[in-house]
Amino acid sequence: MERQSDYLEMTLPAKPQYVGIARLTVSGLANRLGFSYDDIEDIKIAVAEACTNVVNHAYEETGNMNLSCNVFEDRVEMVVADTGQSFVLEELDQNLGPVDSKKPIDELKEGGLGLFLIDTLMDKVEISGENGVAISMTKFLQRDEVENNVDGVSTETNAQEQK
């Protein structure tokens, strides 16, 4: 159907100090693939958010997170997966949204913005969970000949950004 050019994968301990390593890796990859400065920053944030979720929620004690990247001609697809308890999955969809400025400050939550950011910054996002949670994030290379309209979780937000 289509030629997949490259695949890379790494396994990291699910600890805060390794989130930056995942971020640096995708930053280097996106840079090599020719993504714009802004897109590279978006990719760094999205992958860091996914890894941070693993660090904070996946394991009661220790575990690993797996980062894999599929490089296609027109896009990169990054998956951050864990093998922990996928309890977060049920809570995921409910609170995707920006901060509500009408709420009293005391009621603002200090977490929960990570998935919203992933959803906003990436072109296509899929979350699955059987043995752990896997977040798949796709970012398209912005070239004129590339068709960007794919059905994703966040088509509305991203459709605006891509114009």
Next chain:
Amino acid sequence: MNLSTEVIEKADKKKILRVAGEVDAYTAPELKANLNPLTEEEGVEVIVDLTDVSYIDSTGLGIFIGALKSAENHGATLRLTGLNERVKRLFTITGLDEVITIDDENTEEAK
């Protein structure tokens, strides 16, 4: 992947926290440890200078939400200054710019 912070006391009731580096899951606890105590004094104006912050994600945003709450509870104020475009963008996307006071440009005090 490092963070450094420095507190500058400008006047009795004005404190500037200068932050430099990257704010993520690893460095956020350090930011929190340095920022929150500043917000726990009544009437104090806390200014966080993010001029040298190159990266921030939701963990960092969460620290500022926490600091804002703390400031509110203690009768202090919190203001962010010096945000680069990328950092500012995250505050805008998440709607936090509607909740937290953010300077458009560096204030004189923070320079």
